[in-house]
Amino acid sequence: MKFTQRTRGMIKAIAVVLSLALPTVIAASYADARVGGGSSSGSRGSRTFSAPPSTTTAPKAAQPMNRTMTQPGSPSAPAATGGGFFNRPGMGMLGGLAAGFLGAGLLGMLFGGGLFSGLGGFASILGLILQIGLIILVVRLAMKWWQRRNAPAYASTGAGPAPAQNPQANYRSAMGFGLGSNAPPLEIKPEDYEAFERLLGEVQAAWSEEDVSKLERLSTPEMVSYFARDLADNKARNAVNKVTGVKLLQGDLAEAWREGDADYATVALRFSLVDKTFDRNNGQMIAGSDQPTEATEVWTFVRNRGGNWELSAIQQTN
Template sequence: MRRPARFLAMLAAVTLALAPALADARPGGGSSSGSRGSRTYSAPPTTRTAPGGGQQFDRSMQQPTRPSAPQAAPGAMRPQTGGFFSRNPFMGGLMAGMLGAGLFGLLAGGGFFSGLGSFAGMLGFLLQIAIIAGLVALAVSFVRRRQQPQPAGMPRAAMAREGAPGMMGGGLGGGRAQVVDEVGIGQADFDAFERLLIEVNGAWSRLDVAALQRMATPEMVGFFRDDFAALEKRGWRNETSAVKLEQGDLAEAWREGAREYATVAMRFSLVDVTRDIRTGAVTEGDPAQRTEATELWTFVRVQGGPWTLSAIQQAG
C-alpha cells in the first residue's frame, strides 16, 4: 500500500512541475508579462474582443506606485469646513460683542441684560439682529453663486471614436467602440500592431533574440530569454506559425511624457507546437490543427518612433 501511494505522489509532483512549461508555450508563456507604464497595476478597459478585461501581471519590473491625493481643479472652490460662525465671521463677531457686553453688565451689578434697557428694547434689538443676519446671508449667497466654476467641455480622450475598417477577418479597429484614446490611434497604427503580432511570433519560433530586441522593450526581451531557457532546460522548443488576427480592438491609448502607450485586445489563431530539441518529436500541440488565443498586447513608442511590444497580458 505504501509503494503505490508513494508512486502516485511522485507522479503528481512531476505533473505539477511540467504543467507550466507544457501549457501555452507561445510568446509570453500564457502568463501576463511586461509593463503598461503607470497603468501596469490598473486593469485595462473591457472591449468586445476581451469583455473580461485583462489579468494581473505575473512578471513585471514596474514597481507599484502609491496613488497621489487628487488635486483640486483650477478655479474649483474648496469645501468649507468648521461651524457656522467660522464660515460667517460677521455673525461670530456680533455674537461675541453681545456676550462681552452681557458679561460686563453682569460684573457691574446690573445683570446680564442691563444694557438692553427693557424687555421691549431687547425684542427690538433682536429684530434688528435678525434683519442684519438675513441681509448678510443674502449677500454671501450671491457672492458664492458668482464664484461657482463653469463646467468645462468633455475632454477629447473620453469622446466616442469610430474605428477604422477591419482588415483580416475583422482585424484591428473594426466597428465602433467607446475608448479612451489620448494619442489618436489610426489605421497605420493598427497595421503596425498586427504586423508586430505576426513578426514577434516568427522571431520567437526562430529563437531570434536580435529581432526581438528590435520589436520589444528590454524588459520583454528579458522575459523571452527566461522562457527560452526554461524550455531548453527541459529539452524543448516552441514554434508558432500561420498566425492570423481574427478580431481586435483598442482598449486605451495614453501619453506619459515623451512616451505613448496603446493597449490592444487581440483574438488570433495559430499553429502552436512544442517539439523535442534532439529528436524533433512533437511533445505538445498538433501541427495540423489551429488554436485560438485572446490576449491584450501593450505597445509603446517614444516621440513618434516605431511601436515596440511592452507587455503581453492574458484576457480575463
C-alpha cells in the same frame, strides 16, 4: 478506531492537496511554451497595476502582471520584494505571508505545538501541507478582491451615445481591428493598427526562431529579458516551440494614452495560430497539433515620440 480516523484524515488531506496542486501542474505544461509563457508580463507605464478596460474582443478582465519591472506607483499596489522561493514572480504578498507564517512558527501553533512538534508521522506532514495550501488559497482570494476593488475603471460611464461624427468610433480596418466606446486621449491611426498586426506576427516568428536579437528590435528590453528566460527554460527541457500561421481574427483598442515623450496603446487581440512543441534532440512533436487554435490576449505597445511601436506587455485574459 483511531487508525480509521487517521486514515480518513489522510485521504481528505491528499484530496485537498491534489486539488490545490492541479492548477500548478497545468501551468507548467508544454501548453505554456508559446511566446509569453502563458503568463502576464511587462509594463504599461503608470497603468501597469491597473486593469485595462474590457473590449468586444476581450470582454473578460485582463490578468494582473506576474512579471514586471515597474515599481508600484500607489500604496495599494503590490510591493517589490527580494529573491528567494517565496518571492518568485507571481507570489508577491502571498509569498511574504507564507514566509512569515513559517518564520514565526505559526503553522506549528495551528497543530497545537511548536513548528515541528506535530511532524511525527506521515499524516502530520500532510496536515502541514494542507494548512499551507489553505493559507495560500485564502490569501489569493483576498488579493484578487483587493485588486478588483482598487482597479480604476477607464471605461466610459456617462450616459448618452457617442457622437456619430467621431471618425474612430466605427473604425474598421482590413486587419479586423475595431474600436469600442472608449474614446482614447491619444489618436490611433490606421497605420498604427497595421503596425500592431505586423508586430503580432513578427514577435511570434522571432520567438519560433529563438532569435533574441530580432526580439530586441521588436520589444522593450524588459520583454526581451522575459523572452530570453522562457527560451532558456525551453532549452533546459530540451523543447523548442514553433508557432506558424498566425492570423489576426479580431482586435479592439482598449486604451491609448501619452506619458511624457512615450505613447502607449493597449489592444485586445484574438488570433489563430498553429502551436507545436518539439523535442530538441529528435525533432518529435511532444505537444500541440497541426490544427489551428485560437488565443485571446491583451498586448500593450509603446513608442517614443516619432519612433516605432514596440511590444511592452502581454496579458492573459480571465
